[in-house]
Amino acid sequence: MNALLPLWSFVVRTSVKWPILQTLAPFVPVVALWWAVAAWGPFPPAFFPSPADVVAKFVSLMEKGILPEYLGDSVARLAIGAAVGIGLGVPLGLWIGLNKSAHRALWPVLLFFQAIGDIAWLPILIIWFGFGLTTMTFVIVYTVLFPVILNTVLGVRSVRIELHRAAQSLGASPARIVGEVVVPGALPNIMTGLRNGLGYGWRALIAAEMIVGTSGIGFLMFDARRAGSVTEIVLGMIVLGILWYIVDAWILAPIEQATGRRWGLVTQ
Amino acid sequence: MKSLSLKNLAKTYFDAYKGEHVTAIRDVSLEVPAGEFVSIVGPSGCGKSTILNMVAGFIPHSGGEILVGGTPVKGPGPDRGVVFQSFALFPWKTVLDNVGFGPKMRGVPKAERDAIAREYLALAGLSHAADRYPNELSGGMQQRVGVVRALANEPDVLLMDEPFASVDAQTRMTLQDELSRIWEERRPTVVFITHDVPEAVFLANRVVVLSKGKVLAEVEVPISRPRVWDRLVADDEFKDLSNQVLALVRSA
Numbered sequence: 154m155n156a157l158l159p160l161w162s163f164v165v166r167t168s169v170k171w172p173i174l175q176t177l178a179p180f181v182p183v184v185a186l187w188w189a190v191a192a193w194g195p196f197p198p199a200f201f202p203s204p205a206d207v208v209a210k211f212v213s214l215m216e217k218g219i220l221p222e223y224l225g226d227s228v229a230r231l232a233i234g235a236a237v238g239i240g241l242g243v244p245l246g247l248w249i250g251l252n253k254s255a256h257r258a259l260w261p262v263l264l265f266f267q268a269i270g271d272i273a274w275l276p277i278l279i280i281w282f283g284f285g286l287t288t289m290t291f292v293i294v295y296t297v298l299f300p301v302i303l304n305t306v307l308g309v310r311s312v313r314i315e316l317h318r319a320a321q322s323l324g325a326s327p328a329r330i331v332g333e334v335v336v337p338g339a340l341p342n343i344m345t346g347l348r349n350g351l352g353y354g355w356r357a358l359i360a361a362e363m364i365v366g367t368s369g370i371g372f373l374m375f376d377a378r379r380a381g382s383v384t385e386i387v388l389g390m391i392v393l394g395i396l397w398y399i400v401d402a403w404i405l406a407p408i409e410q411a412t413g414r415r416w417g418l419v420t421q
Numbered sequence: 422m423k424s425l426s427l428k429n430l431a432k433t434y435f436d437a438y439k440g441e442h443v444t445a446i447r448d449v450s451l452e453v454p455a456g457e458f459v460s461i462v463g464p465s466g467c468g469k470s471t472i473l474n475m476v477a478g479f480i481p482h483s484g485g486e487i488l489v490g491g492t493p494v495k496g497p498g499p500d501r502g503v504v505f506q507s508f509a510l511f512p513w514k515t516v517l518d519n520v521g522f523g524p525k526m527r528g529v530p531k532a533e534r535d536a537i538a539r540e541y542l543a544l545a546g547l548s549h550a551a552d553r554y555p556n557e558l559s560g561g562m563q564q565r566v567g568v569v570r571a572l573a574n575e576p577d578v579l580l581m582d583e584p585f586a587s588v589d590a591q592t593r594m595t596l597q598d599e600l601s602r603i604w605e606e607r608r609p610t611v612v613f614i615t616h617d618v619p620e621a622v623f624l625a626n627r628v629v630v631l632s633k634g635k636v637l638a639e640v641e642v643p644i645s646r647p648r649v650w651d652r653l654v655a656d657d658e659f660k661d662l663s664n665q666v667l668a669l670v671r672s673a
């Protein structure tokens with residue numbers, strides 16, 4: 154036991170120096186277990202590939218350029234969905250949140266359409282637009298849009314009335330109040346909406362790619378099933394996980410950090 | 422600075438829960454000459470906040486008139502600065518930008534409004550906090566910013582609704598000392614709402630006692646200035662006036 158102590162302190166020291174190791178460390182036992190089960194061999198390798206198989210597959214798909222291309226397609230679709238979702242969702246949310254009659258009229262409609270989640274649209278979309286980009290774009294924009302709208306509305310309505318009043322009695326016009334008070338006040342909720350929207354959108358996109366796609370990570374996985382390549386499917390799953398981690402850690406978290414935390418609007 | 426005049430002011434709320442009309446202000450007339458500090462005291466529910474919210478233009482009045490420098494009030498405006506009990510600072514703006522908000526809305530360029538904000542922050546001994554965010558300040562400091570933000574916009578009338586009610590007793594006395602000093606320096610027209618009688622007397626030229634939506638009495642406070650707690654705690658005139666107002670409030 155004592156012999157392990159220096160090892161442990163080495164692990165702690167290096168992981169503090171290299172934060173990436175801190176992120177990867179929890180996966181070590183997972184991969185080890187996976188490797189052990191694969192090596193132990195109750196399942197045939199074609200059925201349960203080892204980590205080494207997946208890495209080899211990764212290298213070969215990278216070399217062939219298939220993985221970069223599909224990854225690019227999926228990420229581009231997510232980016233478009235996010236951009237359109239924010240571009241439409243935030244202004245709509247602000248309007249519905251600020252306008253009492255708009256809220257009364259549209260809130261039930263929003264809840265209704267929010268409930269018809271993403272994939273439930275696929276059958277009718279395939280009839281309308283066929284198997285292709287339009288259908289996929291619709292699904293992802295749809296999925297991103299509703300959480301963004303709904304959370305923006307909640308955010309707008311959560312801005313305390315005193316802040317509106319303070320701004321008014323300091324001479325702010327209604328338009329300035331939107332920019333100076335409502336948007337920053339709603340920002341933590343808008344970020345939540347975006348986080349949820351992108352999370353749902355990402356999953357909806359993969360599902361849509363499986364069903365209607367001709368490229369993308371979802372397509373890669375579903376196509377691999379046809380070829381019976383479990384290795385490729387597992388690789389696709391890992392790519393999905395890593396990609397989401399990157400979106401979260403490199404894009405969403407820093408924005409939240411830079412805004413809500415410092416203002417005290419988000420608890421640590 | 423301008424005068425404030427309330428003429429037969431009345432307010433009836435519709436209580437949606439009970440489904441009936443509630444009269445909060447029956448008939449209030451009050452003259453606040455330019456440069457005067459008036460405190461309004463009265464028991465909870467007597468209508469103090471209602472008056473202030475109507476003067477600020479946050480809620481409409483049901484009858485009578487509100488005139489600022491002779492002009493009727495229609496909605497909120499920068500001629501009436503407001504200090505809130507809950508501070509109401511913008512959490513996403515630094516102290517400097519909070520204080521510079523009014524000038525910004527008037528279109529004052531960045532460099533100039535920063536200079537204005539710094540000048541007013543210095544007035545309240547807050548220069549060191551300029552670049553901090555409100556949630557990084559104590560309650561007492563936040564309310565100093567609240568007061569300074571209203572002052573920096575140079576309103577004709579300053580309206581304050583129990584601004585010091587949510588800070589501890591020690592800090593409250595310091596804030597009262599400071600507000601008194603600032604008022605003596607700048608002489609703004611102030612309407613100050615509180616249910617702390619000594620506070621009302623300490624600060625004001627005149628204390629208005631409100632009862633059930635009507636003015637019960639007005640008490641002049643001729644105590645000399647500058648007023649500081651160090652002097653007034655033991656001052657007989659101050660004690661007599663406080664007791665007089667307290668008796669009125671308790672009879673209200």
Ligand SMILES: Nc1ncnc2c1ncn2[C@@H]1O[C@H](COP(=O)(O)OP(=O)(O)OP(=O)(O)O)[C@@H](O)[C@H]1O
Binds near residue numbers: 435445463466
């Ligand atoms: N929005 C409202 N709807 C209905 N009744 C209201 C509303 N606001 C205030 N009232 C009623 O009007 C009366 C006066 O309220 P107001 O808030 O002005 O009292 P106050 O003197 O400020 O009390 P406090 O010292 O507790 O702050 C109270 O009876 C209150 O219940």
Ligand SMILES: [Mg+2]
Binds near residue numbers: 469470471
């Ligand atoms: Mg009140």
